Amino acid sequence: MMTSLFSIFEPSSSIFSIPLNWMSTFIGILFLPMVYWASPSRWLMIWSQSMQTLHQELKSMLSMSHVGISLFMISLFSLILFNNFLGLLPYVFTSSSHMAMTLSLSLPIWLTLMIFGWLKHTQHMFAHLVPQGTPSVLMPFMVLIESISNLIRPATLAIRLAANMTAGHLVLTLLSQSGPSIASSTLLSILILSQILLLTLESAVAIIQSYVFTVLSTLYTGEIN
Template structure:
């Protein structure tokens, strides 16, 4: 029995907790036939990679960031699979915890900032003052742009974890009232839960895509 409404999203503090093994479970579901080419799984994977690569190319036309697409696509696949794994019963959603989302967002942002300020200092200073800003507003714009730049890893992490928690929490609340409602209402509850499950599947893809696009945009500003 849950002692707290958010207890399903609170993994044990023990290092050897079984909850965190959910991050390694997807490797058990990847069939071995994927590694034989050409196979259907390989064709779907390559098609997805090609579509995502074209999306990243439109945002980062600079040739210096040519090898960045493979890294960002890997992050997208990792987040999407972990989001999907959280939809299975009794499997902890690792991407709903700030320890995972912040550990992905913070190193990425920090690496972009270190590279930008060391290699392209004048370009980073130029981003602090948008083009066409009146001279009297320039000090305020520098403060605003600096604050918005600093909170970027936090917004990336919170956006992903909050969206994962919200849908799962709603499904948990609706599922807990199942034994308390009359029998004719159970059918309606099941239909609502199925619709929510479909919505959560789309949210799992969308949030991974948003994380990938925002990371690409942050890297394109540096380049």
């Protein structure tokens, strides 16, 4: 049962014995650039306005000398959001539910920030380990706690995204597997309605988790300055 349940996250798709599951991650490259659109549409205008709003919000979290990082964070948000929604489609590989992808996104960002911070802002990084107003007796413990907190940041970012995307898919799968055994049309209607509501909730989770991942990465970047 558990093998068939978790197999939804690893569908087999290949050509000439070459696995193509992870190719779905890069399909968004064909659709996101504006030059690939024949003419502006309402969806494109909504997307552009949303990205502009997000850009202003992320820029407010950074210093004036690092506002260009918000453009990178918007690209990160777009990548995660597209893959989250892509995973809601039937028989489509959900790459954002795999630690291989989420950790590949969080670990390089965290490692880059740590290297840059300790090389360029060494005193600030040391000062950040001890919050202002900490009693002298608690300083060693605060250094230990802050160090552990910094070390587990990439893991928490990766696990949060993967776990949230995995949980919703598992619930939808469990409900769908109970459908064939239901004989009552009333219960079947309730089941279908529940799945529609859960799919709507999963769509909201896809947006929220993309936003949370991006905002936390931006906040971690702002701490380095």
